[in-house]
Amino acid sequence: MATGSDELGTTIDIGGVPTNYHDQGEGRVVLMLHGSGPGVTAWANWRLVIPEFAKDFRVVAPDLAGFGYSLPPNGFEYNVETWRDHIVGFLDRLEIDKFSVIGNSFGGAMALRLATTIPDRVESIVLMGSGGVDFTLTEGLDAVWGYEPSIEAMREILDIFAYDRTRVTDELARLRYEASIRPGVQEAYAAMFPAPRQRWVDALAVDNETISEITCPALIVHGREDLVVPPSNAPKLFELIPRAQLHMFGQCGHWTQIEQTERFVNLVRDFLQESAD
Numbered sequence: 001m002a003t004g005s006d007e008l009g010t011t012i013d014i015g016g017v018p019t020n021y022h023d024q025g026e027g028r029v030v031l032m033l034h035g036s037g038p039g040v041t042a043w044a045n046w047r048l049v050i051p052e053f054a055k056d057f058r059v060v061a062p063d064l065a066g067f068g069y070s071l072p073p074n075g076f077e078y079n080v081e082t083w084r085d086h087i088v089g090f091l092d093r094l095e096i097d098k099f100s101v102i103g104n105s106f107g108g109a110m111a112l113r114l115a116t117t118i119p120d121r122v123e124s125i126v127l128m129g130s131g132g133v134d135f136t137l138t139e140g141l142d143a144v145w146g147y148e149p150s151i152e153a154m155r156e157i158l159d160i161f162a163y164d165r166t167r168v169t170d171e172l173a174r175l176r177y178e179a180s181i182r183p184g185v186q187e188a189y190a191a192m193f194p195a196p197r198q199r200w201v202d203a204l205a206v207d208n209e210t211i212s213e214i215t216c217p218a219l220i221v222h223g224r225e226d227l228v229v230p231p232s233n234a235p236k237l238f239e240l241i242p243r244a245q246l247h248m249f250g251q252c253g254h255w256t257q258i259e260q261t262e263r264f265v266n267l268v269r270d271f272l273q274e275s276a277d
Contacts, residue, residue, distance in 0.1 A: 007043040007179075008069060009061075014089040017076070020069035021062035021090070025054030028123070028276060029099040031091070032061040033107030034068075035129075035254075038147040038157060038189055039180035041068030045104060049257050052265045057272065060099075062090050064110070066188040068179075078192045080203055084113045091121075100272055102126040105229055105254065109204040115218075116210050124217040124275040126268055129229050129254050133236050134205045137198045140227035140254075145193035145200070149186055151177045163225040163253035211240045217275040218244040219268065223252030223259070245271065 009022040022042055030053055034045035042061035043050075053059045063070035065086040066078055076082070087110060091099065100123045103111030108130025115122045140160045147157055154177040158168040180186055193200045218241045222234035231248065238246040247267055252259045 006047070007041045009043070011069070012090075012093055014065075014086055014093055017065050017070055017072045017086060019062055019065075019086070019090055021060060022050060023058070023060050023094075024050055025056070025058045027057050028272075029096050030057045030059050030272065031087075031096075031099045031101040032059060033087070033101060033103040033110050034061070034064065035105035035107055036067070036192070037105075037144055037161065037176075038149075038154065039176035039178075039185070041179065044068075044176070044179070045107075046257065048261045049265055053269065056269060057100075060094065060096070062087070064107075066192060071184045071188055078188075080109075080113060083110055084117065087114065088118065097121060098123055100124040100126070100275070102128065102268065103130060104128045104257065105131055106204065108132055109206075112206045112211065112214075115214050115216060116206055119215065122216050124219075124272060125214075126219045126221065126271065127234075127237060128221045128256050128264075129223060129226055130220070130233060130237065131201065131204050131229055132206050133208070133211070133233055133240075135201060135230050135233055137201050138228060138230060141201070141229065142197055144228060145197050146195065147180070147189070149177065149181050154180065160227050161254045162259060163223065163251055163255075164259055167255070167258060208240055211237070212242070214241050214243075216243065217271070219271040220244055220246045221256055221264065221267070222248055223254060223256050224248050224250045225252060226254045228254040 101111045108127040109132035111125050112132035155173040220237050238244045
């Protein structure tokens with residue numbers, strides 16, 4: 001399980017935002033974008049799979065602006081454009097021109113934003129439990145975005161994420177709770193998705209016509225029992241993106257990379273290698 005020290009990687013300044021990120025492996029670049037759950041960091045989201053992908057690729061995984069250890073100064077405006085600019089600024093600072101991107105949930109919405117605004121730089125995309133299309137706000141996502149810090153509330157949120165409740169331990173809840181109450185973290189989180197929250201689902205969506213113009217290969221992965229982002233998003237994206245593949249995991253919630261780690265790694269690794277041919 002990730003601890004605070006595990007979650008800290010390297011910090012660089014991106015447009016005034018001190019940005020924490022992990023950089024492992026060599027070769028073709030894979031950018032990993034985390035979701036928007038309370039207390040999330042890149043390492044907490046991707047800790048089980050970063051070492052595996054780093055065997056074949058250079059993996060870069062930042063804490064996005066306002067999350068984890070990448071806390072902007074007061075007055076930072078959280079929206080799709082500022083998050084996208086932060087990611088592009090991060091890639092530019094690391095002198096990364098071409099890359100593939102794996103996006104989880106909110107990170108999937110941002111992956112779609114990259115693929116449709118800087119398509120010449122995106123080699124392939126993996127969308128896991130992805131937002132980025134129109135859908136009706138779920139009770140699960142409303143609860144996630146409306147989190148008020150307590151260990152009990154964090155435990156309830158983690159239960160929403162996982163189909164297999166045995167993966168939601170008291171220790172995990174405690175660690176994520178403690179991450180959510182570090183100075184400045186909850187203040188930033190509360191500023192991102194205030195009620196009413198359907199507007200933030202809508203704001204993260206890319207219009208269907210623009211998605212249908214994506215030319216790079218895409219792998220869409222979703223858990224059938226996802227209570228946060230509706231599984232119906234996956235076939236919708238599959239229908240829209242011309243060079244798409246779709247894989248649904250049964251008995252799996254929003255945490256595909258955690259509940260189906262080995263199968264997820266093998267599936268995505270094969271896709272990334274094939275899409276480079």
